[in-house]
Amino acid sequence: EAGVAQSPRYKIIEKRQSVAFWCNPISGHATLYWYQQILGQGPKLLIQFQNNGVVDDSQLPKDRFSAERLKGVDSTLKIQPAKLEDSAVYLCASSRNEDTEAFFGQGTRLTVV
Amino acid sequence: AQSVSQHNHHVILSEAASLELGCNYSYGGTVNLFWYVQYPGQHLQLLLKYFSGDPLVKGIKGFEAEFIKSKFSFNLRKPSVQWSDTAEYFCAVNAIRRSQGNLIFGKGTKLSVKP
Numbered sequence: 001e002a003g004v005a006q007s008p009r010y011k012i013i014e015k016r017q018s019v020a021f022w023c024n025p026i027s028g029h030a031t032l033y034w035y036q037q038i039l040g041q042g043p044k045l046l047i048q049f050q051n052n053g054v055v056d057d058s059q060l061p062k063d064r065f066s067a068e069r070l071k072g073v074d075s076t077l078k079i080q081p082a083k084l085e086d087s088a089v090y091l092c093a094s095s096r097n098e099d100t101e102a103f104f105g106q107g108t109r110l111t112v113v
Numbered sequence: 114a115q116s117v118s119q120h121n122h123h124v125i126l127s128e129a130a131s132l133e134l135g136c137n138y139s140y141g142g143t144v145n146l147f148w149y150v151q152y153p154g155q156h157l158q159l160l161l162k163y164f165s166g167d168p169l170v171k172g173i174k175g176f177e178a179e180f181i182k183s184k185f186s187f188n189l190r191k192p193s194v195q196w197s198d199t200a201e202y203f204c205a206v207n208a209i210r211r212s213q214g215n216l217i218f219g220k221g222t223k224l225s226v227k228p
Contacts, residue, residue, distance in 0.1 A: 004156075031214060040220065041220050041221075042117070042205070042218030042219050042221050043203075043218045044218070045217075048214070055212070091157070094214075099212070101159055101162075102212075102213055102216075103156075104157040105156055106155070106156045
């Protein structure tokens with residue numbers, strides 16, 4: 001079974017630029033999560049989707065971050081404009097449904113300079 | 114606010130030594146508990162989880178964890194570590210009403226095993 005795919009693996013941008021990350025979950029997985037992992041810290045949930053609907057976005061900085069999962073499969077996470085403190089690894093995870101184990105992708109490492 | 118504390122930032126052991134990584138959580142209700150592992154260059158993987166029942170949970174690769182409700186703890190143990198256990202270990206919790214992937218993670222403990 002193929003895992004959660006994320007791209008790009010690495011991204012370097014200047015502050016105030018915009019950036020987008022892409023996630024392709026495991027086939028058939030209805031639930032999708034985006035996490036932010038800042039160096040030296042554990043992952044922090046940004047947003048959770050169930051199919052194409054948002055279940056939890058309480059920790060998403062909505063002034064600059066947005067995410068969508070239009071067809072209930074792939075998802076994109078966007079930051080506009082980026083700040084230095086957004087430098088982190090952005091992890092995508094998916095699960096078959098809300099009551100099953102989440103599987104993580106390898107993440108996208110973002111550096112904002 | 115809910116939080117997870119992992120006591121050790123970096124643990125260095127020799128092969129065959131015993132391992133215990135501490136994890137304490139702060140939450141006012143019933144929780145599910147997890148340990149995840151991230152091997153160098155790889156993605157986060159579930160090591161074991163506790164939902165209910167026997168507080169001693171066995172996971173993959175010889176790891177186990179014990180849930181002590183009175184201490185709000187869920188420590189990870191392994192009797193004899195191997196060089197291949199070198200990785201970062203994350204403790205995580207979620208409220209039982211939340212999805213299994215809706216997690217609060219600790220800061221992680223880096224384990225280095227010397228051959």
